[in-house]
Amino acid sequence: MREMASKLSIGDLQSDLFDAAAEGNIEVLGEDYIAKYGKDEVLSFKTPDTSNTIVLIAVRYGHSAFIEKAISLSPDLLRQKNNNGNTPLHEAAQWGTKETVKLLISHLEKSNSGSSNSSSNNFLEVNCDGDTPFHAALRSRNMAVAEELFSYVKDHPDILLMKSNLRKQTPLHLYVQYCAGVSESQYIEYDDYGDVAFKQTLFFQLMKANFLAIYELDSESLSPLMRAAQLGRVLVVSMLLRYRQAIECRDSKGRSFLHYLRLGMNDLNAKDRNYTVNVCKMILEHPGVDILICSRDQDGNTPLHLAILDKDLDLARLISE
Secondary structure (H helix, E strand, O other), X not given: OHHHHHHHHHHHHHHHHHHHHHHOOHHHXXXXXXXXXXXXXXXXXXXXXXXXXXXXXXHHHXXXXXXXXXXXXXXXXXXXXXXXXXXXXHHHHHHOOHHHHHHHHHHHHHXXXXXXXXXXXXXXXXXXXXXXXXXXXXXXXXXXXXXXXHHHHOOOHHHHOXXXXXXXXXXXXXHHHHHOXXXXXXXXXXXXXXXXEEHHHHHHHHHHHOHHHHHOOOOOOOOHHHHXXXXXXXXXXXXXOOOHHXXXXXXXXXXXXXXXXXXXXXXXXXXXXXXXXXHHHHXXXXXXXXXXXXXXXXXXOOHHHHHHXXXXXXXXXXXXX
């Protein structure tokens, strides 16, 4: 009977702590509650399977007061990871707000003062996918947080070239894949909080901070320009072409970005189709691109060959004009 009561008590505790962290209820971190269950029991709580701590849960919902209180009781919670290798800063980058990110960074910087750890180490920490918090924000399209994190990492150009994740993607690869829109209406993004995030602004900030990222190839030997072309991100392609060196990149089969360019017009409305066609014409008229039209990969295919093989007849027509 005593063992059963103990199990029920622990079960109640775990349920209370999860709900409190999700709702920001700091009563569970008060003296009375801790005296009842024990400080270690309360602060060492982790969810089954995912191993999320109370701070990892709270950062998703932006409960600043709860986070502050928990960290004051156990500073180790600031860096504890879950089973995905996410620190609280990773979780905030993926699901949280820029206010939560600022709070966590403030505490991380305080904890680093007087130690040999550099402040940049806070942003170099990677999860099981090899993503830094900045990578994670871009992958989750959390533009407000990505811009906030960029204000810290811009002075560390090494982070902007990091290819530590499993697909060897730099932040620029992730921006191109997840943050750049396909159609005209998607180039201004409204985030989850109703704020307008001008994605082109972050793009130019990334390029100014370290334009060498245009040369980096991911695990499929694709540069950011090639990936943008493959995904039909025509505006980003045109913006990357402002950096003429990007045209020189080739994959392992000798293919240029033009071999990868696809328009994907079938899913677009009439306005976006016209927009895509006009931008594509600008791309094809860009200095140096005319040479690529005749270039062949290791299999002897030109960009026109591959466009026809992939049944992108709109692109094939534009190349042939």
